[in-house]
Amino acid sequence: MTDPRALFRTKRSNLERSARPARDNSSEGAGDDGLRRSSINRMHTPSQKLIEEKFVCLRCNECCRKPGYVYLTKGEEETIAGFLGVSVHEFVNASCELIDRRRLVLKKSSDESCIFLTPGGCSIHSAKPKQCRDFPLLWRTEKSFDYCEGLKKVFRDHA
Numbered sequence: 001m002t003d004p005r006a007l008f009r010t011k012r013s014n015l016e017r018s019a020r021p022a023r024d025n026s027s028e029g030a031g032d033d034g035l036r037r038s039s040i041n042r043m044h045t046p047s048q049k050l051i052e053e054k055f056v057c058l059r060c061n062e063c064c065r066k067p068g069y070v071y072l073t074k075g076e077e078e079t080i081a082g083f084l085g086v087s088v089h090e091f092v093n094a095s096c097e098l099i100d101r102r103r104l105v106l107k108k109s110s111d112e113s114c115i116f117l118t119p120g121g122c123s124i125h126s127a128k129p130k131q132c133r134d135f136p137l138l139w140r141t142e143k144s145f146d147y148c149e150g151l152k153k154v155f156r157d158h159a
């Protein structure tokens with residue numbers, strides 16, 4: 001049987017290979033905002049199957065406030081630019097940075113949150129990058145359990 005923790009480590013390593021993934025990464029995140037809970041017993045982290053069955057996003061938006069980058073994959077700048085009703089050039093100039101000279105990421109606000117995060121949530125929700133859509137079912141780190149309210153609920157209810 002595949003170890004679910006190995007699964008998400010593999011997915012994480014794919015994203016983190018050249019830099020930190022967007023939403024959860026870094027050394028950072030959760031711990032720095034006081035949410036680190038050393039009391040969580042990692043030995044009992046819910047399985048991938050359980051998370052897939054029980055996880056519900058509780059819209060806390062904590063994943064959009066974490067240090068790290070949201071990488072754009074091929075074609076996503078066109079998708080977001082189209083959603084915003086601007087040209088790709090305008091979108092990239094206003095909302096992206098170039099990392100490692102070749103990878104586009106979404107800009108961050110001074111507090112490290114994504115520039116598309118608003119009090120009402122993600123302002124590009126229906127066009128948001130795959131990296132955002134995949135979290136936390138297809139990738140996450142152990143620290144995700146410290147701040148993601150949906151994961152914390154799975155942990156509380158089922159671990």
Ligand code: SF4
Nearest residue numbers: 064114116117122132
């Ligand atoms: S694009 Fe949206 S979902 Fe992704 S980090 Fe930014 S605000 Fe969050």
Ligand code: SF4
Nearest residue numbers: 057058061063148150
């Ligand atoms: S941290 Fe988890 S519960 Fe909160 S918005 Fe992100 S995916 Fe949803």
